[in-house]
Amino acid sequence: MRLSRATQDRLAPGVQSYGYDRDAQASGIVHIGIGAFHRAHQAWYTDRAMDSGDRDWAITGVSLRSPGVAAQLNPQDGLYTLSERSADGTRIRLIGAVRGVLVASETPAAVVERIAAPETRIVSFTITEKGYCRAADGSLDTDLAGDGSVYAFLGAGLAARRRAGLGGLSLLSCDNLADNGRQLARLMSAWLERHDPDLRGWFEHECACPSTMIDRIVPATAPADRIAVSAAIGATDEGAIVTEPFSQWVIEDRFAGPRPRWEGVGAQLVPSVEAYETAKLRMLNGAHSALAYLGLQQGVAYVHEAVGVPALRDMADRLMRDEAAPTIAPASGQDLDAYRHDLLARFGNPALGHRLAQIAMDGSQKIPQRWLETLAANRAAGRRSPVILAAIAAWLRHVRGDNGPVDDPLAERFAELWATQDARGVIQTLFGAQGMFGAIWQAGEGEIAELVASLG
Ligand code: CS2
16 A cells, blocks of 8 residues: 555554645745755645644645656655654654655756746755855856756746746755855856846845755665555555654745744744854764764764764764864854754664765765865864864765765766875865865865875
């Protein structure tokens, strides 16, 4: 029996379910990049907001390229279960917020039509760091931002709204970039300037791009997870998602129009997300990436195993306490010490199965906001950052191919670099004054020598 509208009433009694009338809800949200993270996070908040009486926020999911999620969810009428797992057990909820999934590469006109639909108020995004098509200096990479990019769909959808005399939209970036809303606004403006300069003023006036800090650890669902979930709910759920009990969503309260009452179900709506976002990127994600590269090179596979190795746990702790936290000006009531302790406990969740290899993906897109900005801030304050330097050495080994095939949009470039240059040359090309990341942080002579020595 496969999960769907026809079978949802026959699920095992322990499965919690939404209670609102799904058919009566208009789709107020188009979400681009409907992977596991969105389904465990924003869709879960929205589902509970509709459960508390908020109306018309059903989500139309969009995958830019891959038909995988559409194949999982459409035969299930958009339904899937979310399992919260910890050492104490598992809690499962049936989520009704997702209406269905469009695949942009297959039906581009349908995606544009949804963005342009009068009931659409919000377009949100989890397209990962690389989906923003940024060059290393943060500007729009016009080669990458082509017809299949998020900007092309947004540009066409916004143009259609304008032609129809409809209002603008709130564009909500839910990706792990510093100042994600402002970056999206800047990149979208740059794209419009090139492709539809007439629309740029309208976009800047009618649309808003609030910044967000999003947090929930969501491992890629493994085949064994699907089997366990199916056994627990009494139906096959190809769209099953597994996550941790913890979740946080801090949202800049600056929308172009109506929005769900997410604050009624645990989100924080605040005037500025900066302190939360910086702490999350530099502490949680910074430690995650360090554990990934340092752990993989020691043959460790999972995050909970990595923090079980005393030397790795100590490095993650020091990175957060001595290197990241001193660079953050906390918001009032934000306790970075407590945050660090909670993060180590979350990393240790033995029921999650979060692979280090998943975190190690796309490092070229992640390390600027996770490590390099911390390095730059510490340099300015005259502090050293030995753990991040060790993590950079581990990342350099990783992109050399030491841990196996490299999953990164710049993988070929890294392979060529390592094939043609020695360690010093590679470091200069990446972190030298004119280097790829040189605008954010440049390695000094002492740091280069340290990195060369540890690369052996
Ligand atoms: C992780 C994040 O894969 C990664 O790079 O660091 O996905 C992390 O699990 C989330 O940001 C947690 O909110």
